[in-house]
Amino acid sequence: MSTLTVPAQVPSVTEDCEQLRKAFEGRGTNKQLIISILAHRNAAQRKLIRQTYADTCGEDLLKSLGKELTNDFERVVLLGTLDRAERDAFLANEATKRWTSSNQVLMEIACTRFSKQLIEARQAYHARYKKSLEEDVGYHTNGDFRKLLLPLVTAYRYEGDEVNITLAKSEAKILNEKISDKAYNDEDLIRILATRSKAQINATLNQYKNCLVHPEHYFEKILHLAINKQGTDEGALTRVVTTWAEVDLKVIKDEYQRNGVPLDRAVVKDTSGDYEKMLLALLGHGDA
Amino acid sequence: MSTLTVPAQVPSVTEDCEQLRKAFEGRGTNKQLIISILAHRNAAQRKLIRQTYADTCGEDLLKSLGKELTNDFERVVLLGTLDRAERDAFLANEATKRWTSSNQVLMEIACTRFSKQLIEARQAYHARYKKSLEEDVGYHTNGDFRKLLLPLVTAYRYEGDEVNITLAKSEAKILNEKISDKAYNDEDLIRILATRSKAQINATLNQYKNCLVHPEHYFEKILHLAINKQGTDEGALTRVVTTWAEVDLKVIKDEYQRNGVPLDRAVVKDTSGDYEKMLLALLGHGDA
Incomplete structure (x- = not known):
């Protein structure tokens, strides 16, 4: 909403x-x-x-x-x-340039957009930066992080509801083994997270709730971190509000409120001036 | 042509x-x-x-x-x-099921289609098989081959002509090092081949001619192998002719003829009946 x-x-x-x-x-x-x-x-x-x-x-x-x-x-x-699509391309490009703090931005874009939207973001990236998203991601990362991030940003997940329960069981077993061995960089673990449909991953994870399947929980946490930080993290606040205003921000807001103060009140407390006004307007305040 | x-x-x-x-x-x-x-x-x-x-x-x-x-x-x-797009999806799906002989089919699709066509093939794959191409590729492969193939089939390469010469020099150096060490599964080597634009790879490889940049040489070779094999390889022959008839088969034919007999004559010699007639028709023979 x-x-x-x-x-x-x-x-x-x-x-x-x-x-x-x-x-x-x-x-x-x-x-x-x-x-x-x-x-x-x-x-x-x-x-x-x-x-x-x-x-x-x-x-x-x-x-x-x-x-x-x-x-x-x-x-x-x-x-x-x-x-x-342009916003995603912009955020992703910015993220490839400032690694330490913004790895999560690429994860967000890769994991929370619909397949078609992710492709559109990659098209917008070509148009604006005259290169591919995966080219920049691959060039600016390395090691285990690249091993996970590259397949995530290039994924085009199937989005149907069909679930293969036998497969879910066998892949849940793989995940259990790898995670209990702390083998987070295991190739099969990465393959499962990076290629299976969200419905299939949901079936596999079953009792877990994660960023991939329930983005609103994830973004509510990001907002909490951004606002409760010593010195608000305006970058994250702006990113989440502008990205979701026209999509699901209502749900994220409700989730936020369930965990404490209303989001609008938190924004008023932590921001000021025109920046605050623009955020509140996007949050549904003021006359349209 | x-x-x-x-x-x-x-x-x-x-x-x-x-x-x-x-x-x-x-x-x-x-x-x-x-x-x-x-x-x-x-x-x-x-x-x-x-x-x-x-x-x-x-x-x-x-x-x-x-x-x-x-x-x-x-x-x-x-x-x-x-x-x-449907044909590519069909060929790719078939290839994921018969690994040993048809690894090359996935390589072909990944490396010789335009970026947009590869995405369309992946969309057609969703539509027909209710899962993603990378899901099947990831599931059915492993080791070094998967390490290379997965980023290739999920690539969405930038297709502009811009080339960064400094980058080409530094990445050519990386390739030289890795190849002389026989480190063909090196992560940087794979990243370069899987993410850079073809123009950029061309600049990097410079004196080499390869499948990625000159597909007609590659397909001419595939046809030669298919035809000169003890017992023609009809699978490969059909695949190349049907895939390229409406695109570049003229160029592949010319290339073939430069290396010996005309392709049509080779087809007549090695095939028969209606199969032969259909191939010849696609090769431009007979009344349209």
């Missing part, structure tokens, strides 16, 4: 572009105006705005935004404006 | 279906009629024929063909009728 809200009466795309141009005019930037538009349009509408803006203003909207905005607010607006 | 010929005046799809139905009627099958249609229609036309046939005859054309035909002729007609 999405948290993104779109007004009942959406202004015409020309009007939206006109307003954005106005927001950039003169000294200072009208950030509230930017939020009121870009946090309250769905992906198709944002795409149209970007096309029309480029046609009428002769500049890429993202470039204009980049000139006007800074820091966390810039990042949340840019990521929130991109479409899903 | 394609060798497939289509008549200047193609009969209507209804007429083609009518003729096919006639070919199946009564005792015996009119194989020449089947060849005259299915070897002389392009992929879009064949697709339409299959749809119309299913609608009007209430049976999948491939199923009807399977009932009427046998052995090598059945196989060449079925593979020749499928579209590219």
Whole structure:
């Protein structure tokens, strides 16, 4: 369930572009105006705005935004404006450049997107970076981590519900053996996690709940870590909110609240200014 | 360059279906009629024929063909009728079941298709087999071969012409080291072959010509082996002719002829009956 809200009466795309141009005019930037538009349009509408803006203003909207905005607010607006595939490509590319802290970003993209979405992210990666995602992942990683990550980012999992119980039993046995031997880099263990369908892995893991099968638990944890950290982790906060606003953020929010304070209240406490406003808008606050 | 010929005046799809139905009627099958249609229609036309046939005859054309035909002729007609992605999925699935002799088929599919075609083959694999290609490849292989094959079949290579010469030099050095140490299963060697764009690999290999970059040399060799074998290898012959008829078979034929007799003459010498006729039709012989 999405948290993104779109007004009942959406202004015409020309009007939206006109307003954005106005927001950039003169000294200072009208950030509230930017939020009121870009946090309250769905992906198709944002795409149209970007096309029309480029046609009428002769500049890429993202470039204009980049000139006007800074820091966390810039990042949340840019990521929130991109479409899903472009955002994933951007996040993945960024992650290949800053390994230590952002290995998890690639894991997230590889494990929580639908198969078709992962392929689309890889296509967007070609288009933007003139190389392949796996090329950068392979080049910038090594050892056991690469052994696991490469097959994950190149996977195209079958998404049907069919489950082979005999196979689930035999592969659960393999997993048990390898995990009790702490052989986490075992080739069969990696093969099972990287190639089986989620339904099949679910059958295999059975009593476990994991990131692969229940992403909302995982992302709720990521948000908790980002917010409870000494000095909020804005990178993670922005990533999770912009990526899921139009998809499942409602579920992640509910899960978050079950474990303590409501997410919106936590965001208000930890962030400020326009960055806070944009986050809250994406979380479903304010007039659409 | 394609060798497939289509008549200047193609009969209507209804007429083609009518003729096919006639070919199946009564005792015996009119194989020449089947060849005259299915070897002389392009992929879009064949697709339409299959749809119309299913609608009007209430049976999948491939199923009807399977009932009427046998052995090598059945196989060449079925593979020749499928579209590219379906044919690749079929060949790949077959290969996962008969390892020893057909490892090379998976290598071919992984290395000689365009990135988009490989993804389409993987999609067709989902649709037909209700599981993923990498799932079957991973499950049925092991050791060094799996280590190389899995990243190859899941690759989505960048296809632009951009080449990074500094990178090509440093990776050529890696390849030289690993190959002179006979470390063919080295992780970096595999990463380079499995993730870099073909243009980049070409720059890296530079003086070498290989299957990845010049598939026509490779397939010419496969045809030579298939034909010169004691007892022709019909499986390989059918696979190469049906896969490339509509793409590059002309180039492969020219290459073949440069190394000895013309391909058509070799086919006539080694095959017979309707199987021979269908192959020759796909090689550009006979009236379209």
